[in-house]
Amino acid sequence: xxxxxxxxxxxxxxxxxxxxxxxxxxxxxxxxxxxxxxxxxxxxxxxxxxxxxxxxxxxxxxxxxxxxxxxxxxxxxxxxxxxxxxxxxxxxxxxxxxxxxxxxxxxxxxxxxxxxxxxxxxxxxxxxxxxxxxxxxxxxxxxxxxxxxxxxxxxxxxxxxxxxxxxxxxxxxxxxxxxxxxxxxxxxxxxxxxxxxxxxxxxxxxxxxxxxxxxxxxxxxxxxxxxxxxxxxxxxxxxxxxxxxxxxxxxxxxxxxxxxxxxxxxxxxxxxxxxxxxxxxxxxxxxxxxxxxxxxxxxxxxxxxxxxxxxxxxxxxxxxxxxxxxxxxxxxxxxxxxxxxxxxxxxxxxxxxxxxxxxxxxxxxxxxxxxxxxxxxxxxxxxxxxxxxxxxxxxxxxxxxxxxxxxxxxxxxxxxxxxxxxxxxxxxxxxxxxxxxxxxxxxxxxxxxxxxxxxxxxxxxxxxxxxxxxxxxxxxxxxxxxxxxxxxxxxxxxxxxxxx
Numbered sequence: 278x279x280x281x282x283x284x285x286x287x288x289x290x291x292x293x294x295x296x297x298x299x300x301x302x303x304x305x306x307x308x309x310x311x312x313x314x315x316x317x318x319x320x321x322x323x324x325x326x327x328x329x330x331x332x333x334x335x336x337x338x339x340x341x342x343x344x345x346x347x348x349x350x351x352x353x354x355x356x357x358x359x360x361x362x363x364x365x366x367x368x369x370x371x372x373x374x375x376x377x378x379x380x381x382x383x384x385x386x387x388x389x390x391x392x393x394x395x396x397x398x399x400x401x402x403x404x405x406x407x408x409x410x411x412x413x414x415x416x417x418x419x420x421x422x423x424x425x426x427x428x429x430x431x432x433x434x435x436x437x438x439x440x441x442x443x444x445x446x447x448x449x450x451x452x453x454x455x456x457x458x459x460x461x462x463x464x465x466x467x468x469x470x471x472x473x474x475x476x477x478x479x480x481x482x483x484x485x486x487x488x489x490x491x492x493x494x495x496x497x498x499x500x501x502x503x504x505x506x507x508x509x510x511x512x513x514x515x516x517x518x519x520x521x522x523x524x525x526x527x528x529x530x531x532x533x534x535x536x537x538x539x540x541x542x543x544x545x546x547x548x549x550x551x552x553x554x555x556x557x558x559x560x561x562x563x564x565x566x567x568x569x570x571x572x573x574x575x576x577x578x579x580x581x582x583x584x585x586x587x588x589x590x591x592x593x594x595x596x597x598x599x600x601x602x603x604x605x606x607x608x609x610x611x612x613x614x615x616x617x618x619x620x621x622x623x624x625x626x627x628x629x630x631x632x633x634x635x636x637x638x639x640x641x642x643x644x645x646x647x648x649x650x651x652x653x654x655x656x657x658x659x660x661x662x663x664x665x666x667x668x669x670x671x672x673x674x675x676x677x678x679x680x681x682x683x684x685x686x687x688x689x690x691x692x693x694x695x696x697x698x699x700x701x702x703x704x705x706x707x708x709x710x711x712x713x714x715x716x717x718x719x720x721x722x723x724x725x726x727x728x729x730x731x732x733x734x735x736x737x738x739x740x741x742x743x744x745x746x747x748x749x750x751x752x753x754x755x756x757x758x759x760x761x762x763x764x765x766x767x768x769x770x771x772x773x774x775x776x777x
Contacts, residue, residue: 313511314573315434315437316509316510316570316571316572316573317423317430317433317434317437318420318430318568318569318570318571318589319429319430319565319568319569319593320424320429320430320569321569321589321592321593321596322592323589323591323592323593323595323596324592325587325588325589325591325592326589326592328408329407329408329417329587329589332408332409332414333414333417333418336409336411336414337414337418340463340466341462341466343358343359343470344357344359344466344469344470344474345469345474345475346358346359348369348371348372350369350374350694351694351695351731352694353694353695353731353732354369354374354694354731354732355369355473357369357473357474358370358371359371359470360470360471360472360473361470361471362471362472363471367732368383373655374692374732376690376692378662378664378690379658382651382654382655385647385650385651386651388647389644389647389648389651392640392643392644392647393644394519395526395640395644396637396640396641396644398523398526398527399526399527399531399634399636399637399640400531400532400632400634400637401532401533401586401610401632402523402527402531402532402533402534402586403519403520403523403533403584403585403586404586406513406517406519406520406585406586406587407585407586407587407588408587410585412504412505412512412513412517413513413571413585413587415459415463415501415504415505416504416505416509416510416571417571418459418505419456419459419505419506419509420509420571422452422455422456422459423452426448426451426452426455427448427452430568436448453506456502456505456506457498457502459501460497460498460499460501460502460505460506461494461498463497463498463501464493464494464495464496464497464498464501465478465481465494467493467494467497468481468490468493468494477490481494509571510571510572510573510583513572513583513585514572514582514583520582520583521582524582526636527580529612529613529614530612530613530614530631530634531612531634532610532611532612532628532631532632533580533584533586533610533611533612534576534584534586534588534590534591534608534609534610535576535580535608535609535610535611535612535613535616536566536576536577536579536607536608537606537607537608537609537611537616537619537620538577539616539620540558540559540607540620541558541559541560541577541607542558542560543556543557543558544557544558544560544561544562545557545558545561545562546561546562547561547601559598559603559604559607560577560607561597561601563597565590565593565594565596565597566590566593566594566608567590568593569589569590569592569593570589570590571585571587571589572584572585576590576608588610590608591608591609591610594607594608595608610628611625612631615631659692659764659765659766660691660692660693660762660764661689661690661691661692661697661699661756661758661764661765661766662689662690662692662766663687663688663689663690663701663754663755663756663766663767663768664687664688664690664768665685665686665687665688665754665768665770666685666686666770667683667684667685667770667771667773668683668684668685668686672773673773673774673775675775676742678745679745680742680743680744680745681742681743681744681745681747681774681775682740682741682742682743683740683741683743683772683773684738684739684740684741685738685739685740685741685754685770686736686737686738686739687701687736687737687738687739687754687768688734688735688736688737689701689727689729689734689735689737689756690729690733690734690735691729691730691731691732691733691734691735692732693731693732694731694732695731696728696729696730696731697728697729697731697758697759697760698726698727698728698729698758698759698760699726699727699728699729699756699757699758699759700724700725700726700756700757700759701724701725701726701727701737701739701754701755701756702723702724702725702754702755702757703723703741703752703753703754703755704752704753704754704755704767705750705751705752705753705772706741706743706747706750706752706772708743708744708747709723709741709742709743709747709752710722710723710741710742711723711725711739711740711741711742712725712739712740713725713737713738713739713740714737714738718740721740721742725739726759739754741772743772743774747772747774748774749771749772749773749774749776750771750772750774751769751770751771751772752769752770752771752772753767753768753769753770754767754768754769754770755767
């Protein structure tokens with residue numbers, strides 16, 4: 278006869294049982310991952326929903342239309358207002374032109390974007406996620422298409438459970454075709470930022486664009502179609518790292534979408550509440566806040582990773598409270614600190630005081646300081662630049678007459694949309710003369726003048742000859758633009774000579 282423990286281990290499902298040293302499980306999970314439950318947000322109207330409409334209209338208009346905006350930069354520069362010109366290594370944004378050596382401007386903007394996200398999160402929670410995040414914008418757009426084709430929440434749920442037939446296949450084909458069209462337009466708009474938009478658009482449909490353009494559109498079409506059309510809230514809950522980061526940035530003084538449980542509990546239907554008004558709170562458990570949520574969460578369970586702070590639950594709850602004659606604001610933008618104060622019968626703080634959180638002020642101050650620094654650097658930069666590099670082998674040459682020659686690669690940069698004459702002089706070696714590969718040595722002089730084409734860098738091979746008694750020291754190439762602006766720049770470098 279087998280031991281009772283042996284019989285226990287041989288029962289069905291023993292592979293899922295814990296080891297003898299572990300406490301017994303109350304239930305055995307069938308899978309490591311929870312199956313996705315479909316989210317079918319209900320249509321709602323309110324101030325936050327209208328604000329989402331406004332943000333969606335603005336962001337999509339900016340994204341799709343910006344490549345077609347024109348900006349006159351003169352006859353020598355592209356006239357596209359926003360252009361990332363990878364071939365010529367330029368970045369244009371209206372009147373601003375960023376060169377490769379000025380990449381710190383782009384780095385500064387990226388840092389500002391990151392800190393700006395901290396500012397928004399510290400002030401109003403995940404408002405970026407709820408209104409302006411591309412995943413949110415395109416998901417919201419696709420959900421409106423769902424309602425247009427399939428109907429509102431209940432109709433969508435019925436259609437999802439219905440067997441496949443001609444009607445369901447037709448609706449799915451129509452809806453997915455619209456998804457695909459929007460996704461294709463999204464990928465197509467992206468590549469227009471990297472070349473002249475009208476020309477690239479014509480070449481693309483004529484089959485004459487570069488292969489990378491078709492590959493990029495294909496990848497972005499597929500990702501937009503999958504992420505916005507099907508994965509939706511899963512991107513926000515599982516793929517995006519920001520919900521995890523924001524938890525370290527929120528505290529009881531942060532303004533977030535909050536359910537005031539002290540006022541809403543105990544939940545009960547309107548009939549029960551009328552019979553026992555002292556027993557039940559304001560929440561009638563209508564689940565409208567859950568029905569309108571684009572990620573399918575229940576805000577009444579508290580702050581959670583799935584809440585993107587879109588505040589549609591506030592619109593839904595306020596509407597219900599208005600219909601049953603109870604005060605609005607059961608779900609509201611509030612801080613946990615103010616909720617405790619309000620529960621105790623005190624007046625909540627004004628919103629402006631809530632926003633003046635020390636951490637928010639610090640983030641905003643840092644963000645503004647970086648912005649002002651970039652603006653100052655942008656306003657004081659010149660459009661003339663020079664760089665120099667010395668030959669490493671040999672570092673110098675002794676000429677037949679005893680003089681010492683060094684060779685340098687000097688680059689003159691003209692950052693304006695017109696050709697400019699530039700004068701090069703050498704400081705630090707008064708008796709030295711210079712010449713380049715395009716001129717004979719007999720014409721060597723202490724001053725060289727070259728014409729630098731518009732919006733270009735002119736490389737020069739410059740030879741510097743100094744008297745025989747010259748010693749090793751730092752010298753400076755000085756460039757002066759010979760135009761009314763008179764911009765100048767300097768590059769200091771080592772002049773090599775034999776030891777004394």
